[in-house]
Amino acid sequence: MKVKELVVPGSPLGTAEEFVAGDNAYEHVDGSVRATSIGFKDLDEGNHEARVQRLTREVKPLERGSVVKCVASLIKEKMVMVEMLEASKDGEPRQILNSFATIPVFNASMRFVERLNDLFRVGDIIEAKVAEVTPYGIDLSTKEPEFGVIRGYCVKCRGxxxxxxxxxxxxxxxxPETRKISTHYLLT
Ligand SMILES: [Zn+2]
Structure with a gap:
């Protein structure tokens, strides 16, 4: 099997004598045909065309186990409503189609939660795990030690x-304030 050669913008694909510039390629002033984007080198000998097959990386949607960063927008009695800012799973980015999600009180902590306001406040930045994706929305969890508030702000002065x-x-x-903090709490 032929190994595909990965090229980046500016990589030479061939000479202008041999090839014309096809998709994602251009003819450089030095007489070479070069790539305009990242992808695989594709030389069409029959048509004397040098092309680049662009790398299209499909971003998968959120699923159970994805990790999200979100900001708390509303603290209710039984849930925290958040807006998701970014998502990933195993280091790969995930697509957020609808940025709204909730942390139900039973997913907030391993401990008994009397008031969600003792764990989260509006404006806090939270790292959470996707517990469930349903047609009605996304439920997050901050039970595990690495999840919870990673950046909190003072209720008195917003510092x-x-x-x-x-x-x-x-x-x-x-x-002094209390939160359900993540072990990733930002120190500065
Ligand atoms: Zn303050």
Whole structure:
């Protein structure tokens, strides 16, 4: 089997004497035909055409187990409503078709949750796992230690919260706060 040669914009594909520039290729002033995009080199000897087959990477949709970064938009009694900002699974980006999702209270923590306001506040940046994708929406979970708030803001002055010895405190006014924090909580 012939190994496909990967090229990048500017890579020479052949000479202008041998080939005309086909798809995703151009004739350079130095007399070579070069690639205009990333992809596989495709030389059509019959038609004397040098082309590049573009790499099309299909982005799969969200599914159970995907990890999302989201911002808390509304804290209700039984759920947190969030807007998803980015998603991935096993390091590959995932497509967010509808950015709205919820964290149901029973998915929020391993511990008993009295008030969701003790775990999350509007504006917090949260990392969560997709627990379920249904026709009605996406349920997220922050039960595991690596999930939860990765960036929180002071309810009094909106200053960023920093972690001091497992205790969140506002950098600006010193107000202590509680959250369900992720082990990935951003330190600065
Ligand atoms: Zn503050």
């Amino acid at each position: 960023p919260l920093q972690l001091f010895d497992q205790q969140l405190k506002c950098v600006a006014c010193g107000n």
